[in-house]
């Protein structure tokens with residue numbers, strides 16, 4: 001019997017794909033410096049039983065409907081806003097993601113970003129490397145503390161809880177907003193539930209961890225930034241489109257908030273001419289929330305396991321319902 005065809009949209013280590021090679025014919029987009037164009041992916045999907053995809057791949061209804069053999073789309077990410085899950089369901093295609101394995105790495109990156117923004121780490125490093133450190137003065141590159149400050153987590157899911165756990169060790173007061181109350185976070189980390197309005201107007205650090213849905217597009221807009229404290233630091237490790245970037249820029253320039261740490265942007269990769277990148281009080285990272293070698297490896301393994309499971313007739317390990 002002919003082996004099923006699986007297409008992988010980014011270069012992954014051969015070793016990771018070994019188990020898949022036993023049961024499927026695999027092909028991989030060979031360029032590391034650019035994503036596969038939509039039309040090319042659509043062509044590949046037409047023949048494929050499985051797709052191993054990334055956030056940058058647009059898996060829409062048109063692609064799914066034009067792929068008669070497709071059984072599984074395994075996204076190498078916990079988020080799946082790039083996939084039309086309803087259309088996949090309609091066409092009997094299983095969608096899988098990679099939750100849990102990236103929780104701790106993403107929480108660590110959130111803290112790195114929060115500390116870097118609060119203590120002006122990137123600015124300070126540049127200062128040293130550019131030879132500007134010729135004297136010391138009492139308030140040179142002075143930033144803000146984390147301890148005993150109010151941390152507001154918007155989106156208390158797995159990563160939100162992992163951030164809360166760490167924040168406890170940093171002696172922060174933890175607040176959160178979520179669609180529903182999270183009793184575990186309240187009992188375990190002392191997190192206090194607040195309405196969105198109360199959270200953004202009272203917290204010193206506001207972390208956006210909410211997924212991108214039709215309800216959360218531009219959730220953080222001009223009105224919201226105006227309600228924040230002028231000393232507030234905004235951190236986004238979720239999706240760029242949850243933020244109105246023009247409004248964020250205005251809020252930073254007009255000193256309505258003190259700083260922003262951003263791992264995600266509306267259009268990725270962000271252009272160097274983007275106004276946000278011109279600001280000293282912005283720390284910008286290239287969407288590396290889950291990017292530790294060990295975690296990316298685990299995400300790849302889980303995506304492979306998901307494809308294998310579905311192709312072998314069982315349920316995917318981590319299905320998007």
Ligand code: 8YV
Nearest residue numbers: 054055076077078079289290
């Ligand atoms: C991804 C992410 O790892 O998992 C997500 O939803 O945003 C990141 O962790 C990365 O974008 C690769 O797809």
